Amino acid sequence: MIFLNICPRRLPLRTDASMLFDCLALYLSCLFGLLALYFACGFAIARANARHPERRIQSRSQADIVAAEIRQSIMSLAQIAALLAGGLFCQAKGWTLAPIDLAPARPLSIVWGLALFGLSLVLYDAWFYWGHRLMHSRRLYRFHALHHRSIVPTPWSNNSDTAVGTFVEQAYFLVVPFVLPLPAALIILHKLYDQVTGMIGHAGHEYFAAPTARFPWPMLCTTFHDQHHGSFRYNFANTFSIWDRLMGTLHPSYDQTVKRLELPAEAAHGD
Ligand SMILES: [Zn+2]
Numbered sequence: 384m385i386f387l388n389i390c391p392r393r394l395p396l397r398t399d400a401s402m403l404f405d406c407l408a409l410y411l412s413c414l415f416g417l418l419a420l421y422f423a424c425g426f427a428i429a430r431a432n433a434r435h436p437e438r439r440i441q442s443r444s445q446a447d448i449v450a451a452e453i454r455q456s457i458m459s460l461a462q463i464a465a466l467l468a469g470g471l472f473c474q475a476k477g478w479t480l481a482p483i484d485l486a487p488a489r490p491l492s493i494v495w496g497l498a499l500f501g502l503s504l505v506l507y508d509a510w511f512y513w514g515h516r517l518m519h520s521r522r523l524y525r526f527h528a529l530h531h532r533s534i535v536p537t538p539w540s541n542n543s544d545t546a547v548g549t550f551v552e553q554a555y556f557l558v559v560p561f562v563l564p565l566p567a568a569l570i571i572l573h574k575l576y577d578q579v580t581g582m583i584g585h586a587g588h589e590y591f592a593a594p595t596a597r598f599p600w601p602m603l604c605t606t607f608h609d610q611h612h613g614s615f616r617y618n619f620a621n622t623f624s625i626w627d628r629l630m631g632t633l634h635p636s637y638d639q640t641v642k643r644l645e646l647p648a649e650a651a652h653g654d
């Protein structure tokens with residue numbers, strides 16, 4: 384992966400010009416990587432949706448705003464790339480916590496890697512839940528309303544948000560190297576995972592309804608965030624359902640809806 388190669392554990396201190404070049408190269412790698420993933424996932428999900436209309440979650444329709452969402456998403460991804468590259472650059476310069484070196488942990492390095500990755504997922508879930516709830520407050524909702532133009536989400540709506548909304552929800556990737564000694568590869572892996580699962584969460588069609596996506600399991604499926612777009616008041620998390628269950632913001636019909644969607648499409652939609 385390009386940005387793994389240009390992001391060694393610690394970049395030597397060099398002149399301002401070469402530091403700027405390192406920073407720019409890292410930023411462009413993050414930007415093109417995220418854009419490539421956005422379009423690859425978007426087209427793959429759109430193609431699956433066209434083949435499986437019976438898996439559509441909401442029956443209502445809305446005006447086609449895909450072109451506007453893609454334009455806005457490109458701007459947001461440029462911002463997200465800056466946040467990700469900023470965190471990685473600070474870490475590479477040694478300005479953050481020193482990342483854990485998993486190599487000496489062999490043969491358990493994969494286990495340690497998974498444990499650290501899981502810890503990052505849990506931390507980010509809390510960051511996203513509270514940041515997202517903040518964006519729904521009376522004062523800040525105007526900075527998040529753009530994302531909610533999509534009442535029936537499509538994969539292209541995942542990154543369609545204002546600069547303030549994007550910063551509040553995604554600054555985790557800038558901050559995490561300062562609070563968790565995550566190796567750069569795991570930070571990048573987490574962002575890629577977040578990008579893919581975020582787009583699946585906006586698919587508008589349900590492909591992952593399963594008993595493990597509802598109570599008593601903490602995992603969730605596409606229906607979770609789809610209900611957030613449909614109702615505005617519920618389901619603020621995006622990785623686990625734990626915070627919404629604890630804080631009483633889980634959509635009242637979430638578990639039942641997932642259970643129904645586990646059935647074959649004809650039975651699930653009652654036709
Ligand atoms: Zn929202």
Ligand SMILES: [Zn+2]
Pocket residue numbers: 530536540541585608612
């Ligand atoms: Zn959304």
